[in-house]
Amino acid sequence: MKKFPFTPEGVQAKQRELNALSIDERLQVAEYVANKPVEFISENFEMSDEQQSYLRELELVDVRLTGFSLAIGFLGQVPVNMQDTTPPSTFAARGKKKKEVSTNVSTTTNPQTGATTVTGSVGIKWSW
Template sequence: MKKFPFTPEGVQSKQKELNALSVEERLRAAENAANNPVEFISENFEMSEEQVSYLKELELVDIRVTGFILAAGFLGQVPVEMQDTTPPSAFAARGKKKKELSTNISTTTNPQTGATTVTGSVGIKWTW
């Protein structure tokens, strides 16, 4: 798979790539994102060493929640917004970043056809 810039546009492009996969392939990608989000993000997005280091230093709960949110968004094909809004020069300050994780996903199953519809959105944002 192609690596994309770690920008809102890059995340949208990655999601388009994932959405084009079969259900089985999307499930594997979602499982990978859920089980190891740091590896998934760093393998699929162009990031600075500081950004990768920050991801690796997240607390376990943050890492797991991030992975589950990404997996739900990618598997359900709902819009995923993921970005680091920290200016590169601010990395020198090395303070704690504020993390914002949000998810709004719902599923509806048609009892007559058995078809399931997934709607909602996913957001992951890191800022100083």
């Protein structure tokens, strides 16, 4: 898979790439991203050394929430917005970044056809 810039546009491009996969392939990606979100993000997005370091230093709860949220978004093909809004190196001395993870996903199943519709969005934002 192609590596994309770690920008809102790059995340959208990665999601388009994932949306083109079969359901079985998306299930594999979702399982991988749920269990190894740091590796998935590092392997799929161009990031600065500072961003890579921050990602590797996230606490376990943040890592798991990020992974599960991304897995839901990619599997359900709902819009995913993931970004770091911190200017490079500008505020490095201030300590930890603020983390925001929001997941709003719902599923509806048509009882007559059995078809399931997934709607919602996933947002992950890191900033100082």
